[in-house]
Amino acid sequence: KNEVEQSPQNLTAQEGEFITINCSYSVGISALHWLQQHPGGGIVSLFMLSSGKKKHGRLIATINIQEKHSSLHITASHPRDSAVYICAVQYNFNKFYFGSGTKLNVKP
Amino acid sequence: NAGVTQTPKFQVLKTGQSMTLQCAQDMNHNSMYWYRQDPGMGLRLIYYSASEGTTDKGEVPNGYNVSRLNKREFSLRLESAAPSQTSVYFCASTSPRGGDEQFFGPGTRLTVL
Numbered sequence: 001k002n003e004v005e006q007s008p009q010n011l012t013a014q015e016g017e018f019i020t021i022n023c024s025y026s027v028g029i030s031a032l033h034w035l036q037q038h039p040g041g042g043i044v045s046l047f048m049l050s051s052g053k054k055k056h057g058r059l060i061a062t063i064n065i066q067e068k069h070s071s072l073h074i075t076a077s078h079p080r081d082s083a084v085y086i087c088a089v090q091y092n093f094n095k096f097y098f099g100s101g102t103k104l105n106v107k108p
Numbered sequence: 109n110a111g112v113t114q115t116p117k118f119q120v121l122k123t124g125q126s127m128t129l130q131c132a133q134d135m136n137h138n139s140m141y142w143y144r145q146d147p148g149m150g151l152r153l154i155y156y157s158a159s160e161g162t163t164d165k166g167e168v169p170n171g172y173n174v175s176r177l178n179k180r181e182f183s184l185r186l187e188s189a190a191p192s193q194t195s196v197y198f199c200a201s202t203s204p205r206g207g208d209e210q211f212f213g214p215g216t217r218l219t220v221l
Contacts, residue, residue: 004150033209043198045209086150088210094139094158095166096210098150 006087006099013106019074021102023087026068030093034061034072035086037101043086046072077106110134114199114213121189121220129184129216131199139202140182141166141210142174144195151198157182189220 003026013019023032034046047054047061049070054061058077063070074081087099112133121127133140138159143151153166157176171193173185182201186193199213 035210035212041196041215043200043212043215045211048209088151094141094156094164096141096151096153097167098143098152100148100150 004087004089004097004099006085006102008102009100011102011104013077013104015078015106015108017077017106019077019081019104019106021072021085021087021104023070023072023099024068025070025087025089025097027091029089029091031090032063032070033088033090033096034070035088037084037086039083046085074104077104079106079108082106112199112201112211112213114197114216116216117214118217119219121186121218123190123220125189126185126187127189127218128186129197129199129218130181131183131213132181133199133201133211134180135201135203135211136179137201137203137211138179140176141200141202142172142182142184143198143200144168144193145198145215146195154184154197189218191220194218194220 005024007022031050033048037043049063058075060073084101084103086101115130141156142154145151152168155174157163160179175183197216200210
């Protein structure tokens, strides 16, 4: 089984702060996903990474395959970024394992 | 284009009752998944279907059965519900290439008394 560890579990930030959420996993993977779960419960995919770095707006995701580590960064955070951020690893094509999530609260 | 839909949104069962959770996607995706989400734990894979006509067990399949009725629909059945199956259930699908992002349904909140 691929263990997925996220840190921190909870994060409170002031609007405008730079935020980093970390994800570590234990065995080789084919891809890593970052997901966002809104307070209402809906889950949306933010990024899928197999190497390097991706950027969408204020969100940046990086992965280091050798170190089995990924980070999600949010620049200029905003209260609407408040959500649970979930790291998921994909291997054997159809197997996904998920971290327990990081609950982010951005205060105005 | 509705994406991934799930029914029902909420359900309360008594121990021993049976029910089927329905999931459908209109994106022509090959792979479909059923997950459960419990407080303090990550999503856990119950069953998945890589293509129409095939299903495979995930991490926590005990107490569940699935059926891939056609390419669009993937149902999850609880034959004899137990309180330990109280959870939020999510259906998801991925594109034909398999390695792309997952699209999630809105979830079903199930309580077993």
